[in-house]
Every structure is written in C-alpha cells, then in structure tokens.
Amino acid sequence: MKRRFSLLCICVLSLQMLFASQPNKLNEKRSHFKGKKPKYVFYFIGDGFGLSQSNAAEAYLAALNGKEGIQKLSMNTFPTQGFYTTYAENRFITGSAAAGTALSTGNKTSIGTIGMDASKQKPLVTIAEKARDKGYKVGVVTSVSLDHATPASFYAHQPSRNKYYNISVDLGKSQFNFFGGGGIKHPEGDGKTVKKNSVANMGLDDGAKINDHQENAITLAEKNGYTFVKTNEAFRKIKKGDDKVVAINYRLAGGKSLPYSIDQTEGDLSLGDYTQKAIEVLDNKKGFFLMVEGGKIDWACHANDAATAINEVIQFDLAIQKALDFYEKHPKETLIVVCGDHETGGLGLGFSGSHYHSDFKLLKNQKSSYEVFSARIKEMKKTGASFDQVMKAVRDNYGFDSGEKEMILSEYEIRQMKQAYDQSFGKGEKISNRDQYFQLYGSYDPVTVTACHILAQKAGLGWTTFSHTATPIPVRAIGSGAYLFEGYFDNTDMPKNIEVLMNL
C-alpha cells in the first residue's frame, strides 16, 4: 500500500513537472538560443485568421485549378509551424486590441486596451518601439485604417481602441519610418466641421468634425516630419531611403480601409504593393522590423462572407510572397513570422445541410463583397423594390440559379431569402424576438447575410457566430530563429521570441 502510494506520488509529481515545465521550456529554448540572429524581421498578422480560414483558401485554390484536396498557400510551405492560445486578461474570447497588445508587447491585457496593462494605467513598450530604439527601421502596413486596433498596438498607448484621434496622434509621434495602406479615421477628433478637400481632410468622411482644442493629427504628424502620400503617382515615386512616409490608398472603402480584394479595380493598390513598398523604404544595412496586417479577413468573417474572406486570405498570402522574395536574397539574415490575432466567425469546413459534401469552386460565383452588395440593397430600399427585383440582384451577385445545378436555390433557401427580404424591407411578419433576429442576421443586412450564408453552405462551409472565437491560432515561420515558433504556447510568447532574436 505504502509503495503504491509513493508510486502514485511520483506519477502525480512527474505529471505536475511536465505541465509546469511547458511554458518554461520555451523560455529555456529562447535563453539558450545560439543561432544566427535575423537582421530583417517580418511579422504578418491576419486579423480573424484561424486555421479554417487558411485551409478554406487552400481548398478553394485547389478547386479553381481542378485539383483534389488543397493547394498550399506560400505561408503554409514554411518549415516551422506552431500554435498558440489567445485569451485576454479578462475574457476567454479575445478582441483585436488585447490580442494585438499581446502580440506586440508579450503582455495579456484587457479587452479594448491598446499597448497598456490590463488596468489601463501603465503603457507597455512594444517590440516595434524597441526595434526603433535599437536602430532598426520600422514599418507598419495594413489593409484597414492605420489607427485600427492591430496596427495601433505597435505604436500607440491608449486605454481604448476607440480613441482614434489619440491613436493617430501617437502615430505621428512614433518616429516609425513607414506606414502604408488604409487611412486615418478621425484625425480631427470631435467638434466643428472641417473644410473639404484640404490636406487635413485626407481619409475623412464628408462632414467630419474638428475640435477647437485639438490640432489635426495629420498636421501634427507633418510637423514631426511625416509626408502623407495619397496618389498612385506619388506612391510610385516613394523610393529606398525615403523616411517618415505615410502612404494612404487613393481610394478607401468603409472604415478608411483598402477596398476588399474582390472589389478592387484597376488602379487599386494591394496589400502586396504596400508590403513591397515598405521593403524598398526600410531596406538598410542595420536591418528592419515590418508588421503587415491582413485586416479585412476579420471584417469579412464578421459578416460571414466566405468568398470575400477567402479572397482576402489569398491577397494576404501574396503580400507574404513579397517577403519571401526578399528572404530568398537574404536567407541567413531574414525571419518571416505569419500568424493571426484570433479566429472570427467560427468558420467550419462542413455544414449540416451539405453533409459530407464540399464544393469550394461555387464561391467563385460571387461578384462583389457583402459591403458593396449591402450598399446596392440600401439603394433598392429607397425605391421600395419588390422581392422579385431583389432576388434578381441576389442571383446576379451570387450566381444562384445559373450555370451549375449546384447553384439552384431550393424551396427552403427561397423561403429563407423571402424572410430576409421581409425583415430588410419592413414587409410581412417582423421577427420581434431580438435574440432570434440577431442569431439569423447579426447586425448586417438580412438579405445580404442570408445570401452569403446560402452560398457558403452550398460550398460546404458553415458559420457559428458573427463574433470572434477562442480557437488557438497557427503560426508559421521561416528563416533565422524560426524554430522558436514550434510547439503549443501562448500569444504572449510571440513577441518574446522576436525580442530575443532581435536583441531588443
């Protein structure tokens, strides 16, 4: 009995040691790192980018090329893979601010907090700031506005992600060498209306406000030496050695973001174009740190728009390809890390109604994003369009009832569309139960979101939420020190690895 007890004790002790040693193992690996340290570090963060978004894009690419299974994204050919937990200090399902702060500082923080501790009192130094102070050039590129939660987590210190004005003031003080992609959401703060078409008005909605007490954040940034570039012609002229450049797309979609890839037209610059430009500007003998965010994977997944989300993933991968091209030239001195901040939408690669069937190529039928299509529905509401007129637009945008037999709408699907039309256009019976309404449509246009759901389901995809999920996130790495990113760890370990590798 005694022997059995001591054996049990040994077992329990060794199990405890095993679990206790998990986090320290990575610490140990980091502290014993003896390999060559990278001079050029790329940190790619897909917002709302989980394993299912990655794999859905791979299945879609294979289907388009008539192949079985998957066609790998560039990022998934990297030799090292790991994954990590994402929970925030005060919530299991994280948000972009807390997740961004974890990925930029190595600290858990509270929901909505940017670059500060959970109590919102103490600013936390980010790896981008440490890199700057060590003489590396620093760049931030994103497909959403430059003051959005993820990019802000690398240069701003604010108690709330919604303090856009204060965040853009922090941007102008950051001394980072390059910003590129979307615009500045609220450079004016709140108050009286600004003049249209002034330089200060860049990236603003018409009728945006200015406060008497606040100086425009763009003017402040210009006083700090920044140049704002907003035309393709000026963008092309940005060259190696240029410093303190903020390159904003000439055309911005909702929330001052780059238009969705699926909606981009000739003349639109892609995330890859901004990444390429950042590399040109930052390239120097001392090295650089570049964070690139694929920010609209998240937005499309919030809207449960699979085709748009997958196109964003593909564009994100094309931006990563630019870094890979650079890596090929400097393989011993470059590190590329690709990850996500959290998953969005609870995307499942299977749906109850389609059983075991997948047909990813059907997603190709969608012509424009939920954003563009919702705007079209909004216009149709003004003219009081009939159900038949709306269905004509739905069929046109999503490719239903044309071409493949798989695209024919079933009676049940038409009933779902009719219910959505009634809710959207204020006809028929109103769904009065708020929970029921929200579970069906979230805060999106009912017609648009129902059409997106039906197309996803036909392709064999299902969504469980209009919000984020807590599923662990994969990371891929290639180059000097990549092996530190192997295993199962926490999002706060990500910048800790980079700190060690860059001697920050």
Ligand SMILES: [Zn+2]
């Ligand atoms: Zn996010």
